[in-house]
Amino acid sequence: MSAVLEPRSNAATSKPSQPTELWYTRCPVPTASGIAQHQRWLHGAFARQGIRLESIRASQDRAVRESHFRHSLPGSFREGGNVPPIWTRSRGQDTVVLAITWVDEQQLVLVPEGSGIRNVAELRGKRLGLVKKQGTELVDVGRAEGLRGLLTALRLNGVGRDEVQWVDLPSAEWELREDRTPADQRKHIPTEALLDGRVDAIFVKGAGSAIALQRGLRAIFDINEQSNPLDRVSAGSPRPVTVDRQTLQDHPELVDQYLAVLLKTAQWAAGDPDEVVRVIAAETGAAEAAVRQAFGPKLHLAFEPQLSPVYVQALHDQKDFLLAEGFIPQDFDVDAWIDPRPLVRARELVSQVELKA
Template identity: 25%
Template sequence: MATMTIKGKEMRSVEVDWNEFYYTNCPLISPSNVDQEIGWVKEELKKIGVAYKYLRSTVENDWYPHYVHNLDNLMRYGGCGPAIHTQADIRRTKLIGTTHVYEGGCMLVRSRDDIYRMTDLKGKRIGLSRSMNVIKNDWWRFQEEQGIELMLRMNGMTRDDVEIVDFPYPDDWYDKPEMLTPMENPSELWLKRDIKHDLGFRPLEMPLLEGKIDAIYTQSKVFQHLQEQTSKVKAIENLANYPDWTLQGANVPATMTVSDVACQEHPEIIVAMMKAMIKVGRWSNEHKHAAAVILNKGTYYLDAEDTYNGIKHVDMVPTLSPYNLEALQINKDFMLSHGYIENDFDVFEWAAPEFLEKAAAELAAEEWEIKESLKNSPILA
């Protein structure tokens, strides 16, 4: 077992064995979250003699590689906050793919309050959560703060017009014994935690309903529809309604990252993984309803149909487009300016498109070879 200490906390992981490669997913929209059910990456890696495993499939790994990437043979696909934090302050990684899906964020208030627009919040209290877990990036707070500031600005207001109220919460489920038993698949986590109703993922909802604050940030569509269906809250502002794409943050684009060590020592693993991710993404694009049913198991949309409506215009094939990279740069700059990371870096230099490009070229060549072989196959008597 390998160990690593960050801020006095000892984290554990398996010793690196390049005959196996681990993955970890955030509960959001990505081809990896579809693949965890259909297993095409596992098939592709098996061709080169590498076993593909979920991070928590072995007791030797705890949860923290998902946040600080303290495991060389690991791929993480998830929200951009932890990935940016890792690259800035903890260790070198490579950005090998992104998926952009969520829109901005909403401002929620109690449904029966006499509040209908942002200017009605002048002099009132807006909640801001604060994770007490000092090891991992406070990804929820960073997007709350970013979204709040943007919504205020779009309505001619500043932080001086409202009272920002801090709400610390333990954020300590990572070390609970029941959460440390091995799981073969990320979906098992959501069997242990009811993702659609677990308020551990919505730390400000109860303070709002209890009247301790007057408004909170939430993600557009994601979380929003779940919360509105309680009938207790309503949205008075939504950044997704603006044409300005630079307002569409919310801890995304989702980032696919691997260690620099893996890229240097075993690029063939990364290319094989990307070939499968391209295939999964294409399948998801062609079968959006089917993909939505899979993704609904591990996302915060209301249900499968709501998930479909959330992804129907999303390109599920990983990309490193300038649009997505600049969106990440915007989030990174906010995190730096507000103290969520200590060191700066260039997102465009972080990106490593060579693996995606090589995977796409190899996949195209393989598909062409299959088609040609079928054309030239002898007619069976």
């Protein structure tokens, strides 16, 4: 299947022809895009215009699947964790942030059940585990996630990063394919290292936290309990919704439509909390009970794409963190990365959206 938009007319003043296919990708976490594609509402909206919507991570072509990280595929949308889109923008890829979503989730510092460690202050001198991917040029999302979580927990409890021992946990290259293996059957390197005694504490967030607790681990701190949202910034939230700039320039009406479906999906989610849990369980591969535990009773209210000042500031903060810790190669202007106009236009279209496959 071609990953290239239809050829454009040579006439400088003519509008580029409509593409016959568009692409989307989302992380295996709660997202508006995940719900909308799971229900086939995004597919239906574009199919009625003669456009196929294809999943990047379901492609048989690794170069296509890598666009989940690189955002290199023309005609593609992405919603998910913030590390890959910040990384790829830092590397010069011309993408645009259209909106941001935010799903609060458990962010736990875990120790073995039988450990005598009672709180973060008692981690001084202890071994904290961080994954380190092997054999890949892609950004190490797992390491960025763990480091942000552990450093946040240490800071909030007055412990310096040099007061603990950092232990690298070698991990295989990221699997880019969609994975239907149940989450509790997937190998989680930090959990294994904690259970076999190689480290004294790890960080786990989201549905994985509920699974880790079932395996005999104990939480000594939950970052998600912090009242200041900027203290809850992680690799997972804020979640930017991005598109390649060329698609926005050539086909703004299609970008507006994508966002309008997400906005309508968020409205639907707010009225059906039980169905949201079912869909997110399917998206994450976790049991419904784990979804409820990890994301809380207000999950169904968390899917509205916004560009609120707090969401934007959180994106700034995460970019600054990734730059300071060497995960991205160069700085860039986050405000210039954001274009608020499509979201404004999309809000005007929501009443016309029909959620049907």
